[in-house]
Structure formats: C-alpha cells, structure tokens
Amino acid sequence: xxxxxxxxxxxxxxxxxxxxxxxxxxxxxxxxxxxxxxxxxxxxxxxxxxxxxxxxxxxxxxxxxxxxxxxxxxxxxxxxxxxxxxxxxxxxxxxxxxxxxxxxxxxxxxxxxxxxxxxxxxxxxxxx
Amino acid sequence: xxxxxxxxxxxxxxxxxxxxxxxxxxxxxxxxxxxxxxxxxxxxxxxxxxxxxxxxxxxxxxxxxxxxxxxxxxxxxxxxxxxxxxxxxxxxxxxxxxxxxxxxxxxxxxxxxxxxxxxxxxxxxxxxxxxxxxxxxxxxxxxxxxxxxxxxxxxxxxxxxxxxxxxxxxxxxxxxxxxxxxxxxxxxxxxxxxxxxxxxxxxxxxxxxxxxxxxxxxxxxxxxxxxxxxxxxxxxxxxxxxxxxxxxxxxxxxxxxxxxxxxxxxxxxxxxxxxxxxxxxxxxxxxxxxxxxxxxxxxxxxxxxxxxxxxxxxxxxxxxxxxxxxxxxxxxxxxxxxxxxxxxxxxxxxxxxxxxxxxxxxxxxxxxxxxxxxxxxxxxxxxxxxxxxxxxxxxxxxxxxxxxxxxxxxxxxxxxxxxxxxxxxxxxxxxxxxxxxxxxxxxxxxxxxxxxxxxxxxxxxxxxxxxxxxxxxxxxxxxxxxxxxxxxxxxxxxxxxxxxxxxxxxxxxxxxxxxxxxxxxxxxxxxxxxxxxxxxxxxxxxxxxxxxxxxxxxxxxxxxxxxxxxxxxxxxxxxxxxxxxxxxxxxxxxxxxxxxxxxxxxxxxxxxxxxxxxxxxxxxxxxxxxxxxxxxxxxxxxxxxxxxxxxxxxxxxxxxxxxxxxxxxxxx
Numbered sequence: 001x002x003x004x005x006x007x008x009x010x011x012x013x014x015x016x017x018x019x020x021x022x023x024x025x026x027x028x029x030x031x032x033x034x035x036x037x038x039x040x041x042x043x044x045x046x047x048x049x050x051x052x053x054x055x056x057x058x059x060x061x062x063x064x065x066x067x068x069x070x071x072x073x074x075x076x077x078x079x080x081x082x083x084x085x086x087x088x089x090x091x092x093x094x095x096x097x098x099x100x101x102x103x104x105x106x107x108x109x110x111x112x113x114x115x116x117x118x119x120x121x122x123x124x125x126x127x128x
Numbered sequence: 129x130x131x132x133x134x135x136x137x138x139x140x141x142x143x144x145x146x147x148x149x150x151x152x153x154x155x156x157x158x159x160x161x162x163x164x165x166x167x168x169x170x171x172x173x174x175x176x177x178x179x180x181x182x183x184x185x186x187x188x189x190x191x192x193x194x195x196x197x198x199x200x201x202x203x204x205x206x207x208x209x210x211x212x213x214x215x216x217x218x219x220x221x222x223x224x225x226x227x228x229x230x231x232x233x234x235x236x237x238x239x240x241x242x243x244x245x246x247x248x249x250x251x252x253x254x255x256x257x258x259x260x261x262x263x264x265x266x267x268x269x270x271x272x273x274x275x276x277x278x279x280x281x282x283x284x285x286x287x288x289x290x291x292x293x294x295x296x297x298x299x300x301x302x303x304x305x306x307x308x309x310x311x312x313x314x315x316x317x318x319x320x321x322x323x324x325x326x327x328x329x330x331x332x333x334x335x336x337x338x339x340x341x342x343x344x345x346x347x348x349x350x351x352x353x354x355x356x357x358x359x360x361x362x363x364x365x366x367x368x369x370x371x372x373x374x375x376x377x378x379x380x381x382x383x384x385x386x387x388x389x390x391x392x393x394x395x396x397x398x399x400x401x402x403x404x405x406x407x408x409x410x411x412x413x414x415x416x417x418x419x420x421x422x423x424x425x426x427x428x429x430x431x432x433x434x435x436x437x438x439x440x441x442x443x444x445x446x447x448x449x450x451x452x453x454x455x456x457x458x459x460x461x462x463x464x465x466x467x468x469x470x471x472x473x474x475x476x477x478x479x480x481x482x483x484x485x486x487x488x489x490x491x492x493x494x495x496x497x498x499x500x501x502x503x504x505x506x507x508x509x510x511x512x513x514x515x516x517x518x519x520x521x522x523x524x525x526x527x528x529x530x531x532x533x534x535x536x537x538x539x540x541x542x543x544x545x546x547x548x549x550x551x552x553x554x555x556x557x558x559x560x561x562x563x564x565x566x567x568x569x570x571x572x573x574x575x576x577x578x579x580x581x582x583x584x585x586x587x588x589x590x591x592x593x594x595x596x597x598x599x600x601x602x603x604x605x606x607x608x609x610x611x612x613x614x615x616x617x618x619x620x621x622x623x624x625x626x627x628x629x630x631x632x633x634x635x636x637x638x639x640x641x642x643x644x645x646x647x648x649x650x651x652x653x654x655x656x657x658x659x660x661x662x663x664x665x666x667x668x669x670x671x672x673x674x675x676x677x678x679x680x681x682x683x684x685x686x687x688x689x690x691x692x693x694x695x696x697x698x699x700x701x702x703x704x705x706x707x708x709x710x711x712x713x714x715x716x717x718x719x720x721x722x723x724x725x726x727x728x729x730x731x732x733x734x735x736x737x738x739x740x741x742x743x744x745x746x747x748x749x750x751x752x753x754x755x756x757x758x759x760x761x762x763x764x765x766x767x768x769x770x771x772x773x774x775x776x777x778x779x780x781x782x783x784x785x786x787x788x789x790x791x792x793x794x795x796x
Contacts, residue, residue, distance in 0.1 A: 029421045029424075029425065030424065030425070030428060031425060031428050031429075032425040032426075032428070032429060033429075036425075036428055036429045036432075037428075039432045040428065040431055040432040040435060042432065043431075043432035043433070043435040043436040044432075044435055046435075046436055046439050047435045047436060047438060047439045049439070074433070074530075074531045075432075075436075077527050077528075077530075077531060078436055078440060078528065078531050081443065081524045081527055081528050082439065082440070082443050115544060116424070116427075116428060116431060116540050116541075116544060117540065117541045117544045117545075119435060120431075120434065120435065120537045120540065120541065123435050123438050123439070124438050126438070126439075127438035127439050127441065127442040128438075
C-alpha cells in the first residue's frame with residue numbers, strides 16, 4: 001500500500017476552499033477557533049462513513065500542528081482503528097477526512113442554515 | 129318643514145369637477161347612496177354641513193381646512209376653488225318657498241399657491257324664491273331653516289353616538305349639557321324661554337321706573353337706592369354669568385378637540401410604547417443569543433468526540449462480533465484437538481477409552497476415518513481461530529472504548545433549539561419594531577405632551593369657570609333675595625303714586641312665575657314624551673325581548689330597562705346605536721322643526737335582524753331620509769327587503785382614483 005510507505009505528517013492543512021468554510025463558520029460564531037472546526041470536520045467525515053482518500057492532489061496549506069490538533073492522540077487512535085490501512089499515517093488520513101468533512105459542512109452552510117444538530121442527527125442515523 | 133331638492137358639489141373632497149344629486153323633494157322620500165369606505169360618503173354629509181355652516185369636521189370633530197377640502201386633482205391642475213350648493217324647499221304655514229344656498233371658496237387672485245385660510249376668499253349666495261339676497265342674510269336663512277346646534281339630529285353620523293354616550297351619565301359634562309340644550313331647542317323649549325326672557329326684560333324696566341319714582345319719596349329713597357343698586361348688580365352678574373357660560377362652552381369645545389387629538393395620538397403613544405418594548409425585547413434577545421452562542425462555541429470545541437461516537441460504537445460492535453466469532457472458533461478448535469488427541473491415543477493403545485477393551489478391527493477403521501475428518505475440520509478452523517487477531521481486536525476495542533464521548537451533543541441540540549426560538553422571537557420583535565416605526569414616521573414626539581399639558585390646563589380652566597358660574601349664580605340668588613326684600617319693604621309703605629307701577633310689576637312677576645312653571649312642566653312633559661316615543665321606537669328596533677323600553681334622565685340620556693323595569697347596566701355598541709337611533713327618531717317625531725335626515729354608515733355595528741328592523745323603521749324616521757351605506761354593512765339582496773317599493777332612488781359613489789369619485793345611479 002502506497003500510503004503505508006509514506007511517513008506521517010506532523011502538520012496538517014486545508015485547501016483554500018475548506019479554509020473559507022472554516023472562516024465562515026468562525027465569522028458566523030459557530031466555532032471559536034479554526035482548529036475546532038477542523039477537528040469536528042474529521043469526526044464528521046468519519047461519522048458519515050467516509051474513507052480517507054489516497055493521493056488526492058490538493059493544494060493544502062499547512063495550518064495546524066498535529067500535536068495541538070490531537071493532543072491526547074484520540075483522533076489518531078480512532079483513525080488507526082477505523083481505517084487500519086492508514087494505521088501508519090493517521091494524520092494524513094485525518095487531513096483528507098477534514099477536507100471531506102468540510103465539504104459536508106459547506107453543503108449545510110448555505111446562508112445561515114448550518115446546524116450542529118443536523119450533523120449529530122445524520123451521523124446517528126448513518127451508524128444506527 | 130325643510131326638504132332637500134338638490135345638492136351640487138364642485139371640487140369638493142374626492143369629487144373632481146361638478147357633481148350633483150337630485151332629490152324628489154317630497155315627504156316620503158328614501159334615497160340610498162352606496163359607497164365603499166373612503167369613496168366619499170362622509171364627504172357628501174360634510175358638503176352639506178360646509179355649505180350651510182361654513183365648516184366641515186373630520187372624524188375627530190376637528191374643523192377641516194379649505195385646502196384639505198379642495199379636490200387634490202383639480203387643485204394641482206390649477207382650479208383652486210371649491211363650491212357646494214344646497215337647494216331646499218321650505219314648507220311653512222302652507223306656503224312653499226324654494227331656497228338655494230351656495231358657498232364657494234377660492235384662492236385670492238394674487239395668491240398663486242394658497243397655503244392657509246387667509247389665502248382664500250369666500251362667496252355666499254343665498255337665493256330665496258328666485259331672488260338673490262345679500263350675503264349677510266345667508267346665516268339668518270340657515271338659522272331659521274336648520275340651526276347649527278340642532279343639525280346633529282339631521283346630518284347624522286357616528287359622532288352623535290359618541291356625544292350621546294355622555295348623556296347617560298348623571299354627572300353630565302358641559303358638552304352633554306350643550307347636547308341637552310340642542311335637544312330642548314329642537315323640541316321648541318327656547319320659544320317659551322324667550323317669552324320669559326322678554327317678560328324679565330319688561331319687569332326690569334318697570335322695576336327701574338318704580339325705583340326712580342320711589343326715590344322721589346323721602347321714606348322710600350334709601351330703599352329705592354339700594355334696590356336700584358342691587359338690580360344693577362344683578363344685571364352685571366347676569367352679564368357675567370352669560371359671559372362665563374359662553375366661555376364654558378368654548379372651553380369645553382376646545383377641551384373636547386384636545387381630547388380628540390389625544391385620542392388620535394393614543395394610537396401613536398401605543399406605537400411608541402410598542403417600539404420601546406420591541407427595542408427592549410430585541411436587546412434582551414440579543415444578549416441571550418450572545419450567551420447561547422458562547423455556549424454553542426464551547427460545545428462545538430468538544431463536539432467532535434460525540435460526532436465520532438456513533439461510528440466508534442458501530443465499529444466496536446463490528447469488532448466485538450469478529451472477536452466473538454474468533455473466540456468461538458478457538459473454542460471449537462480446542463475441543464476438536466482434545467477429541468483428536470483422545471482418538472489417537474486410543475488407536476495407538478488399541479484400547480477403548482471408555483470400556484478399556486481392545487478395539488475391534490471394523491471400529492479401528494472407523495476411528496481412523498474420524499481422526500482424519502477431525503484433522504480436516506481443525507485445519508478448516510485454523511484461519512478463523514486466530515488467537516493473535518483476537519488479542520489485537522481486544523486491544524483495538526479497548527482503545528476505541530477509551531475515546532470517550534464529550535457528552536455535549538444533547539446540550540448542543542438544546543442550545544440550537546434555543547437559538548432558533550431566539551431567532552423567531554427576534555424576527556417577531558423586529559417586525560413589531562418596524563410596524564411601530566412605520567406608525568411613528570413623521571410623528572413629532574412633543575405633540576402628545578403638548579396636548580396633555582393643554583388638556584390639563586383646559587380642564588383646570590373649565591373647573592374654574594364652572595366654579596365661577598356657581599359663585600355668580602349664588603351671588604345672583606343672594607342679590608335677588610335682597611332685592612326682593614327691598615322691594616317688599618317699599619311695597620309695605622304703600623305709596624299711592626307707585627300703586628300703578630306696582631300693579632304692573634306684580635302682574636309681570638305673576639306672569640313670569642307662570643312661565644317658569646310652564647317651562648318646567650313643558651320640559652318635564654317633553655322629556656316624558658321623548659321617553660315614551662323613544663321606548664316605542666326602541667321596542668320596534670331591538671331584537672332582545674328581555675328589554676321593555678327606555679328610561680330618560682335629566683339630560684335626555686336613555687337607559688335600557690328590562691322586563692322588571694330595572695336598568696340594564698351594560699350595553700353593547702350595537703345596543704348603543706339602537707338607543708341613539710331611538711332618541712333621534714323620537715326627536716324627529718316631536719320636533720317643532722322638521723327636516724331631512726341624512727345618516728352616514730348607520731348599520732356599522734348591527735347584526736342582520738337589527739339592520740332589517742332599522743330599515744323597516746327608517747322611512748318613518750323623517751319625511752325625507754338619505755342613507756349613506758357601504759357594502760360591508762348592508763347586503764342589498766337581503767337587508768333592503770323591508771323597504772322594497774319605498775326606495776325613491778339608489779345611487780352609487782364610484783371611486784376610480786384617490787381624488788376622483790362620481791355619483792351615478794346604482795345599477796342592480
């Protein structure tokens with residue numbers, strides 16, 4: 001597996017488009033820090049049953065140090081266990097999952113319609 | 129009796145250009161004029177008022193300016209004038225006289241853009257029996273025909289109801305007393321009062337002559353001097369009393385106008401309160417929202433754990449299932465391995481593991497086959513019974529379980545529900561604020577306090593005037609009593625040269641007493657007749673069988689009585705209207721002056737049965753009746769049933785644009 005051959009990231013980033021989503025959420029008062037949104041986006045993608053993509057060609061700017069993003073490694077542990085093929089590169093998987101999670105958020109965040117409750121509800125239904 | 133013959137309007141209110149209504153001018157005429165709200169029904173009533181009295185009033189009783197009366201379209205097109213002519217027939221002592229009264233106001237020649245009353249000139253044209261009379265006779269003709277004070281009983285709209293409500297209160301206001309005087313006027317009381325006043329004047333002259341003569345006699349001179357002085361004082365006090373009564377009436381009218389203005393502004397005061405409440409609400413909702421948003425951001429920080437939880441649970445369940453399957457396979461393999469070992473040992477020792485006897489050859493063969501089959505089964509189980517995988521799964525499950533949820537999801541849902549509710553509330557409050565702001569646009573906030581100050585000042589002034597009137601009346605009473613004493617003292621001297629004057633004076637005093645008694649009896653009699661007549665009409669009009677009639681009070685206020693003759697304390701707006709119509713009906717039947725009745729929107733607060741009762745009664749209300757009605761208060765197909773065959777004409781006010789209404793025959 002090509003992913004396993006890579007080394008894992010110590011910093012993760014988001015695409016410009018996803019950064020705009022994060023900034024919109026922050027500007028609208030939904031999140032205090034961009035990192036809160038980034039973390040939630042990873043969880044959302046996982047909750048929605050998305051799979052991390054390999055070799056996605058994006059122009060992601062480095063934004064967050066993995067140590068700050070996941071200080072108790074809980075996210076990485078979850079990724080390792082849920083996506084065993086990414087066991088060696090959970091941060092890379094997290095980065096792509098965040099991207100996918102922010103795409104979901106962007107769909108919801110049309111105007112002022114964004115709702116955490118909706119995400120909670122949809123994740124629960126997806127895993128029922 | 130006065131009957132309307134024709135009404136002509138030019139550029140009056142919504143009537144652009146020239147319009148007219150022709151009446152039959154007979155004593156059995158019922159005309160219906162249909163018009164929607166704002167079409168110009170009240171303008172017709174106002175046109176007649178304006179022509180006769182030079183003043184039209186708006187709904188709050190305020191006099192309307194000439195500018196507000198001129199048709200706006202014609203004004204902007206340069207026709208800066210309006211006129212109304214009323215043609216009537218006056219039937220008096222069997223003689224019929226045609227009268228035409230025309231009033232016109234137009235901008236002065238040197239005023240291009242009139243903006244105030246001073247910019248207009250008024251033309252009056254009184255024509256009696258085809259002869260144009262001097263304009264200063266206009267008011268005299270109107271006063272002899274339909275004095276302004278009693279016009280309210282002929283040109284009738286909702287205003288009367290408001291005035292009438294004041295009549296039912298025993299502690300009646302000055303205004304109610306004015307209405308009372310108007311009622312007595314229409315009933316002819318002033319004729320008797322004028323007679324008494326004439327006698328009083330004669331008596332005064334005689335008394336002066338008597339005093340003058342008495343002063344010539346030494347024994348009477350001092351008393352006569354005193355009597356003359358007292359009479360002068362009574363005259364002065366009477367003048368003061370008249371002045372005060374005038375002032376009381378003016379102040380009372382002014383106070384009413386101010387109260388009406390305040391009532392008009394009450395709505396704006398309500399809007400100002402609503403605006404302030406909405407602003408406070410918005411502020412409080414904003415603060416609440418800010419707190420909720422902080423909570424939401426705090427929950428959002430940890431929410432990822434709760435969002436992850438369902439997937440982790442799902443995964444854990446999957447892994448646990450796999451682990452259980454491995455455990456089951458391991459368990460089965462162990463059991464088979466034990467069984468295999470037993471079979472192999474037994475075969476090797478050729479001894480049955482159960483009974484210890486040698487194994488027969490056929491069974492040995494079977495046992496060898498079974499060993500072979502067991503080995504195959506064990507080999508099959510090898511992939512499923514992966515102990516290493518089971519250990520790894522245990523670790524994974526343990527780790528997944530260690531990723532604990534934050535437990536904020538439910539709280540987040542509640543916060544978001546609160547925020548949605550906050551948003552709806554905020555939206556509602558904003559709408560209320562916008563409505564209030566719209567109501568208040570252009571509203572000068574100083575107006576209400578100014579009117580309130582004026583109201584308070586006028587109320588105080590009215591109180592002072594009423595107190596002064598009481599004082600003056602008290603003083604007049606005392607002076608009159610003193611005067612009587614002085615006159616009695618002079619009479620006791622029995623001076624022969626004064627006898628003749630004394631006889632005349634006594635005669636006049638006796639006559640005045642007779643007049644006093646007669647007037648009181650007349651008023652009591654009239655009041656009784658009004659009560660009986662109004663009760664009879666009321667019983668005809670009301671649909672409530674528990675009502676037996678009406679009781680009249682000192683001020684001609686009417687109280688509804690039940691079957692037991694007890695007063696009904698609370699009455700609806702509809703009942704109020706029926707009572708008012710009963711009073712008007714009775715006054716018209718008992719009046720010394722008879723004229724046409726024009727009623728604006730008479731059915732507003734009534735149900736169908738009452739409308740039909742009134743329709744049945746209307747033709748008997750006066751010799752000539754015109755009803756101004758709108759479709760919301762009358763259903764022509766059903767409500768007009770009682771007057772089928774009695775309607776002389778049906779007209780319709782067609783309203784095409786805001787400043788253009790037309791009067792046409794109504795098309796059925």
